[in-house]
Amino acid sequence: PIQIEDDRTGMSVDTLKRAFADNLFYLQGKYESFATPDDFYMALAYTLRDRLLNRWLKTFKTYVENNVKVVYYLSAEFLMGRHLGNSLINLHVYEKIRQAVEESGLNLDELLEREPDPGLGNGGLGRLAACFLDSLATLEIPAVGCGLRYEFGIFHQMIQDGWQAEIPDKWLRFGNPWEIARPDQAVEVKFGGHTEMYHDDKGQYRVRWIPSTTAIGIPYDTPVPGYDTNTVNPLRLWRAEASDDFNFDAFNAGNYDGAVAEKMRSETISKVLYPNDNTPQGKQLRLEQQFFFVSCTLQDIIRIHLMRHKSLHNLYETTAIQLNDTHPAVAIAEMMRLLLDEHGFDWDDAWRVTQTTFAYTNHTLMPEALEKWSVTLFGYLLPRHLEIIYEINRRFLEDVKLWYPDDQGMLARLSLIQEGPEQYVRMANLACVGSHAINGVAALHTELLKQDTLRDFYKIWPEKFFNKTNGVTPRRWVLLSNPKLSELYTSKIGKGWLKDLDQLRKIEAYIEDAGFREQWHQIKLENKQKLADYIWKHNGIAVDPNSMFDVQVKRIHEYKRQHLCVLHIITLYNRIKQNPNIEVTPRTFIFGGKAAPGYFMAKLMIKLINAVAEVVNNDPDVRGRLKVVFLANFNASLGQKIYPAADLSEQISTAGKEASGTGNMKFAMNGAMTIGTLDGANIEIREEAGEENFFLFGLTADEVYKVKAAGYNPSEYYSKNAELKAVMDRLTSGFFSHGDKELFKPMTDSFMHHDPYMLFADYQSYIDCQERVSKVFQDRDAWTRMAILNAVRMGKFSSDRTIKEYCEQIWNVKPVPIQLEE
Ligand code: 26Q
Numbered sequence: 001p002i003q004i005e006d007d008r009t010g011m012s013v014d015t016l017k018r019a020f021a022d023n024l025f026y027l028q029g030k031y032e033s034f035a036t037p038d039d040f041y042m043a044l045a046y047t048l049r050d051r052l053l054n055r056w057l058k059t060f061k062t063y064v065e066n067n068v069k070v071v072y073y074l075s076a077e078f079l080m081g082r083h084l085g086n087s088l089i090n091l092h093v094y095e096k097i098r099q100a101v102e103e104s105g106l107n108l109d110e111l112l113e114r115e116p117d118p119g120l121g122n123g124g125l126g127r128l129a130a131c132f133l134d135s136l137a138t139l140e141i142p143a144v145g146c147g148l149r150y151e152f153g154i155f156h157q158m159i160q161d162g163w164q165a166e167i168p169d170k171w172l173r174f175g176n177p178w179e180i181a182r183p184d185q186a187v188e189v190k191f192g193g194h195t196e197m198y199h200d201d202k203g204q205y206r207v208r209w210i211p212s213t214t215a216i217g218i219p220y221d222t223p224v225p226g227y228d229t230n231t232v233n234p235l236r237l238w239r240a241e242a243s244d245d246f247n248f249d250a251f252n253a254g255n256y257d258g259a260v261a262e263k264m265r266s267e268t269i270s271k272v273l274y275p276n277d278n279t280p281q282g283k284q285l286r287l288e289q290q291f292f293f294v295s296c297t298l299q300d301i302i303r304i305h306l307m308r309h310k311s312l313h314n315l316y317e318t319t320a321i322q323l324n325d326t327h328p329a330v331a332i333a334e335m336m337r338l339l340l341d342e343h344g345f346d347w348d349d350a351w352r353v354t355q356t357t358f359a360y361t362n363h364t365l366m367p368e369a370l371e372k373w374s375v376t377l378f379g380y381l382l383p384r385h386l387e388i389i390y391e392i393n394r395r396f397l398e399d400v401k402l403w404y405p406d407d408q409g410m411l412a413r414l415s416l417i418q419e420g421p422e423q424y425v426r427m428a429n430l431a432c433v434g435s436h437a438i439n440g441v442a443a444l445h446t447e448l449l450k451q452d453t454l455r456d457f458y459k460i461w462p463e464k465f466f467n468k469t470n471g472v473t474p475r476r477w478v479l480l481s482n483p484k485l486s487e488l489y490t491s492k493i494g495k496g497w498l499k500d501l502d503q504l505r506k507i508e509a510y511i512e513d514a515g516f517r518e519q520w521h522q523i524k525l526e527n528k529q530k531l532a533d534y535i536w537k538h539n540g541i542a543v544d545p546n547s548m549f550d551v552q553v554k555r556i557h558e559y560k561r562q563h564l565c566v567l568h569i570i571t572l573y574n575r576i577k578q579n580p581n582i583e584v585t586p587r588t589f590i591f592g593g594k595a596a597p598g599y600f601m602a603k604l605m606i607k608l609i610n611a612v613a614e615v616v617n618n619d620p621d622v623r624g625r626l627k628v629v630f631l632a633n634f635n636a637s638l639g640q641k642i643y644p645a646a647d648l649s650e651q652i653s654t655a656g657k658e659a660s661g662t663g664n665m666k667f668a669m670n671g672a673m674t675i676g677t678l679d680g681a682n683i684e685i686r687e688e689a690g691e692e693n694f695f696l697f698g699l700t701a702d703e704v705y706k707v708k709a710a711g712y713n714p715s716e717y718y719s720k721n722a723e724l725k726a727v728m729d730r731l732t733s734g735f736f737s738h739g740d741k742e743l744f745k746p747m748t749d750s751f752m753h754h755d756p757y758m759l760f761a762d763y764q765s766y767i768d769c770q771e772r773v774s775k776v777f778q779d780r781d782a783w784t785r786m787a788i789l790n791a792v793r794m795g796k797f798s799s800d801r802t803i804k805e806y807c808e809q810i811w812n813v814k815p816v817p818i819q820l821e822e
Contacts, residue, residue: 077126332434
């Protein structure tokens with residue numbers, strides 16, 4: 001008999017072709033001859049989603065039936081990147097789909113480019129959450145990503161006259177084929193109002209929260225497939241809707257527009273992602289967003305637990321909740337409220353359940369970046385939660401007084417409330433007291449947390465502190481983005497490296513093989529040629545693929561010091577102007593990154609890069625040896641094109657400021673060398689690669705601290721360093737701004753008078769180090785050897801390693817393999 005494959009699950013090329021055509025007709029409602037590339041993309045996306053559903057439903061069923069412990073990863077951001085390519089990889093159907101699409105007369109690469117990049121995050125923190133979901137599914141860990149379904153993600157960046165312009169990100173315009181709405185699991189979230197005391201039926205005092213408004217949360221689930229497993233975990237994002245019954249009275253009383261205004265207000269909650277990165281903004285709507293998704297998630301968690309258990313006392317046995325920074329930290333208070341007010345717990349039991357369930361990851365050291373909310377705003381929006389926070393604080397400080405009777409400073413620093421003319425709730429302190437584990441995201445970061453930012457908490461609870469050095473998924477960041485390099489690896493050592501990145505070290509055996517090194521070099525060159533084509537298409541700048549691709553892509557921030565790189569460019573430019581025949585190693589400087597729309601200095605930095613580019617790229621004396629390119633709208637998809645093409649990765653933050661960095665890992669895995677400070681994960685990257693394979697410069701975190709304490713005076717560096725002086729003079733002269741001496745003055749003034757990020761202190765060391773970089777690059781083979789060793793020693797930075805550590809040391813969860821056949 002002929003075996004007939006099901007159209008929605010079959011994996012043969014013929015079935016895939018038929019399913020693709022079917023979905024075009026029945027889901028997009030188009031004949032092939034009228035279909036647009038977007039229609040074809042959608043039809044293909046549905047073809048893949050169909051093939052994930054079987055595994056997805058089976059995964060959920062297995063979790064429920066076996067009553068397994070589940071990790072809930074709470075994050076205000078998930079920067080997932082495109083789904084289609086990733087699901088082709090994780091389902092092992094890339095080649096078959098390519099064939100099916102080609103036999104249908106289409107080009108797969110073009111269809112992949114049609115997918116809008118889901119940008120529900122700002123940068124490192126959001127992308128880390130996405131890498132973690134990939135690793136959790138790959139390691140077969142029961143896990144749910146929980147967050148907000150923003151209608152508008154991170155803005156689309158355009159460059160106009162050298163300045164950043166922001167365009168709304170309408171990522172849902174054509175519909176989202178990857179999500180399934182679950183309106184049957186909607187929940188209600190309360191806001192505002194006041195609280196009341198009453199006696200319960202046992203005569204106990206209880207508190208009732210009478211809210212002034214409510215909103216409805218609708219969950220939308222997106223499948224997250226593991227690589228080479230049957231596990232498909234959900235990413236559950238909540239959308240806010242108005243609850244219609246609430247304004248029924250106003251509606252009936254004829255106050256139609258009043259009722260509609262109220263409805264709009266509720267639906268605003270999940271409208272847009274706040275575009276700030278590492279600089280919190282104390283806006284009411286942001287707090288509403290945080291509480292909204294937290295309350296939806298906790299109600300959901302409790303509902304699921306109570307499906308299999310009589311009470312919530314053993315919640316920690318079924319549930320681990322990870323707080324991705326303090327953005328979801330109000331969950332500590334909401335969990336207490338649910339247990340106390342809605343499930344009749346007494347305080348001590350509720351507190352035990354809360355503390356054993358929650359864990360907190362810190363992503364920042366800069367005190368000004370720690371989240372705090374004015375007590376007035378907090379109490380207005382969440383009156384019951386403010387009461388609970390005060391009670392947590394009262395009990396906590398009682399304990400502290402017992403432990404440190406004479407230390408008022410300690411009490412003031414540990415308090416959940418910052419005192420002063422205006423009181424604030426300190427979210428990091430709330431997260432620390434409510435969690436059983438607190439972790440930093442790189443070894444140095446964790447050490448600095450213990451010694452500095454959270455030192456008092458470390459003093460009282462040293463056993464709560466862990467380091468979990470970040471990682472990235474090698475599936476998206478090597479296999480998907482760098483297929484040629486992946487093929488080369490696999491041809492030598494098999495496919496094992498994709499689930500155990502340490503195996504890449506086996507490649508070291510080929511380091512003396514000149515043919516291997518040549519193949520490696522050719523792959524890098526091809527990747528650079530592709531990026532050069534992209535640059536030509538988008539910026540109209542011709543760049544030489546044989547020049548060094550010197551790349552800095554990341555959010556624009558003063559502490560990340562994109563402007564230090566600009567000082568280097570101007571230094572080289574000045575040398576050329578002084579002697580046009582001087583020998584220079586040809587370089588293409590590539591920048592990319594978004595500035596928070598309200599961050600003036602960051603926007604000025606983008607203008608500066610483009611202004612310098614205009615001069616350098618067009619000066620005949622330069623003879624094309626230096627090129628400067630700013631690529632607009634850096635996001636996950638653009639990252640996938642850039643990392644594989646980079647020769648040099650710029651990781652030049654002021655030591656002690658970058659908690660970890662994760663772009664640094666993506667570059668290194670794709671065979672770029674790093675120039676960097678001893679900051680964040682750079683330190684561990686250098687340790688793994690070997691110090692001879694890392695271009696190190698600059699002050700250490702310790703030295704930064706000491707130089708500042710001794711009274712740092714940047715103008716001294718200016719007067720004593722002739723080359724730095726020439727660079728600054730060129731900048732202030734109006735040379736890069738058509739004679740306008742005012743344009744860059746806010747930045748140059750900051751350098752000369754404060755220089756909080758110590759560019760001048762690190763300038764000479766950076767320039768000297770870049771000299772060494774240029775020298776080595778001229779010896780092509782020496783460079784290739786270093787790049788190979790560097791790349792294949794990055795096993796530690798697979799997010800699989802990071803997630804295994806969280807599972808064993810923080811969450812206490814184990815893999816649950818999914819069987820497809822009964
Ligand atoms: C908070 C309140 C109100 C509005 C915005 C915010 C907000 C949003 C995003 C605060 C911070 C962020 C993002 C922080 C972030 O991305 N941190 C980075 O996290 C990475 C993953 O751990 C690290 O590698 C980076 O070093 C760190 O900067």
